[in-house]
Each structure stands twice: as structure tokens, then as C-alpha cells.
Amino acid sequence: MSESALKLEVIDQVAWLTINRPQALNAVNGELHTSLSRVFIDLGERRDIKAIVLTGAGKAFCAGGDIEWMRDAVRNPEQFEIVTWEAKRIVYAMLDCEIPIVGRINGDAVGLGATLALLCDITVMNDTARIGDPHVKVGLNAADGGGFLWPQMIGYGRARELLLTGDLLSAKEAVQLGAIGHALPENEIDAKVDTIVGKLRHGATKAIRWTKAGYTIPLRQLAHGHMDAGTAYECLTNLTTDHAEAIEAFAAKRKPTFTGQ
Template sequence: MSNSALQVEIADRVARVTINRPNALNSVNAELHTALSRVFVDLGERRDIGVIVLTGAGKAFCAGGDIEWMKEAVREPEGFEIVTWEAKRIVYSMLDCEIPIIGRINGDAVGLGATLALLCDITVMADHARIGDPHVRVGLNAADGGGFLWPQMIGFGKARELLLTGDLLSAAEAKQLGAIGNVSTADELDAKVEALVSKLKNGATKAIRWTKAGYTIPLRQLAHGHMDAGTAYECLTNLTQDHHEAVEAFASKRKPVFSGR
């Protein structure tokens, strides 16, 4: 399950999954995206694991899509079809995995990073971190799960604003709105996570697994109703001039000038 971009360590009934591109703020490239689409399927099949911890190496949890990967999708849009297929697998597999997933949100969780955080069953977020879905700021629609997850987590009122503006929330704001469950100082983050790990790995495994299987039913239904249309729209926005402009602007470290095309 491990590769250079995604590390998996299993010991004492705990699987620790680490997004491992710290020099790129754990932004998602093709290798990492493929690994994320498979890892929770592989872990979910096991019966020797009581809990999964998902986190990021270095300063960030996950900063969203890698800009070079976005450039490649602009140059070769047919390859984006694979990306959208994998995006569905990531969402479905995290919801289908009956093993509870704890999100150790050690830094910013942006775009797909925010989706990964929201898909975790329990979240502990460092108080300096931010979370949000700024797909629209790069000319893409929020198709990797954020479009249905944010309204479910925090309600439609604020979720619509955040999805349409791409604004990020502080950890305190995210907790207040219900997007994440716990906020901790960086120094206390591991202790808080490990206390939760201990409760789950030493709990009644089958009862815990099947409790998750039950409460995820509505989210799984929403996911299957949303993801096909969402990813189709993302394929379309990948072809727009506004997305191409945003990618070039990001690479040039300037503000994009959108034309609405």
C-alpha cells in the first residue's frame, strides 16, 4: 500500500496513513491521487485493524491539487477522465471503509485536503490550521466531494457561501460550524489523537465498525447521487479559459484575471 507519496504503517491494530509530499505541502499529484483511491479499499478488507489515522507529513495536512499536475490535465484533458474516476473511488472507499478513520489535521486542509478531512469519522485539527474548498479560485467546480459534504456538515447557508467564494475557515471557525470535531494546540495534537486511538482500538470492534456502516448510509447515498455529475462538470471546467488562466497565474505567482469563459 505504501509508496513515496503515501506511507502506510500498521502496528498494534492501528494503521497510520501519512500523505508524504511535505516539500509540496502534501499537494496531490497523479501518484498520490492513485494511491488515495486504493488505500482505504485495501485497509478496509483487513480484520486486524481497529482504527486508521490519516495525517500529513511536515507543515500541511494536504494543500489540494499540485499545480504541475493541473498543467498536465490542461495539456492532456483526456487523462482527466482517470482523475475523475479515481476521485469517486476516494470518496466511496472512505465512506465504505467500516474501520473508523481519525483525521490528524496537522496543518492546512485545502480542496481535496478538506474533502479528506471531512470524510474522516473523527477529526482533531491544529489550532493554527485552515480548512476550505477553493476550487472556484482555480476555475474548477467543487467536484471531489466538497459539493455534497460541506452542506451536510455545516448546513447549506454557510456552505454555499464557502463553496462559491473559496474562502478558508480557521480551525476555531470550522469547529464552531461543525466541520471538524476537535481543535488542539500543535503541542497537544498527538496526545489528543492517541487518546482517541486508544478508545477505538480497544473498543468493541464489530459494534464500532457496524455503527459506522449505519451512520454513513445517508452520506453514501448522497455521494452516489452527486459524484457522477460533479466529476462530469469538473471535466468541463478543466477545459475552460478561466481554469487555464488560473493555472498560468498560479504558476506565475500573480492574481488570475477571469473572463467568464
């Protein structure tokens, strides 16, 4: 995976996963999505790894869906069915993985990027970055996990507003609301991540793993109750005129004109 859209390196019992499309602000394309749907299953089986660090190359953590990938899904809706199946695997696998996942959120975490950040067990975010789920702004249902994760992380009151408007939070706001653990200047992120990883590496591995297995039970139950319906709705919104309009507007760098169709 070293030259792919998702880089994996294991050093001193720590798996470093880097979303590796910096030229596209780490926007998710087909290759990356497929890799994300499999990697946490593969890592979760290993007994030689005590922590996973998930981060992004370049300026962004993950800027959401790649525009050309979304265009392909509009042209080929049957392919989008595979995408939604993979989306479920990503959420289930990150929650099922007993190895603690540390999110090194080096830049903006948007859409699926926000979901990945929320699925991490411990998060350290660049204090100039933003996070949020703007699926509705591209005419899609928020179905890749955000629909159940945001209310659990920050409460229904604010989560409903954010999901319905697609507005983004600053890192400071995200910490205040409990979505993110730490917001630090860029030059302090690595030291904080290293400190956290050190505690996990030198801790009681089985106790740590099984503590995660316990506290994720409610989230796993919610995920299995939400994802099938959510991804079905996303398949429907993928077919709408509004979604196609949003994609073309984004590509043309103009505001979309939604008609409700």
C-alpha cells in the same frame, strides 16, 4: 508504500497513513491521487485493523492539487477523466470503509485535503491551520466531494457561501460550525489522537464498525447521487480558459484575470 507519496505503517492494530509530499505541502499529484483511490479499499478488507489515522508530513495536511499535475490535465483532458474516476473511488472507499478513520489534521487542509478531512470520522486539527474548498478560485467545479459534504457538515447557508467564494475557515471556525471535531495547539494533537485511538482499539470492534456502516448510509447515498454529475462538470471546467488562466497565474504568483470563458 513506505517510500511513496502515501506512507502506510501498521502498529498495534492501527494503520497510520501519512500523505508524504512535505516539500510540496502535500499537494496531490498523480501518484498520490491513485494511491488514495485504492488504499481505503485495501485497508477496509482487513480484519486486523481497528482504526486508521490519516495525517500529513511536514507543515500541511494537504494543500490541494499540485500545480504541475493540473497543468498536465489541461494539456491531456482524457487523462483528467481517469482523475475524476479516481476521485469517486476516494470518496466511496472512505465512506464504505467500516474501520473508523481519525484525521490528524496537522496543518492546512485545502481542496481535496478538506474533503479528506471531512470524510474522516473523527478529526483533531492544529488550531493554527485552515480548511476550505477553493476549487472556484482555480476555475474548477467543486466536485471531489466538497459539493455534498460541506452542506451536510455545516448546513447549506454557510456552505453555499464558502463553496462559491472559495474562502477558507480557521480551525476555530471549523469546530464552531461542526466541520471539525477538535482544534488544539500543535503540542496537544498527538495526545488527543492517541486517546481517541485507544478508545477505538479497546472498544467492541464489530459494534464500532457497524455503527459507522449505519451512520454513513445517508452520506453514501448522497455521494452516489452527486459524484457522477459533479465530476462531469469538473471535466468541463477543466477545459475552460478561466481554469488555464488560474493555473498560470498561480505559477506566476499573480492574481488571475477571469473572463467567464
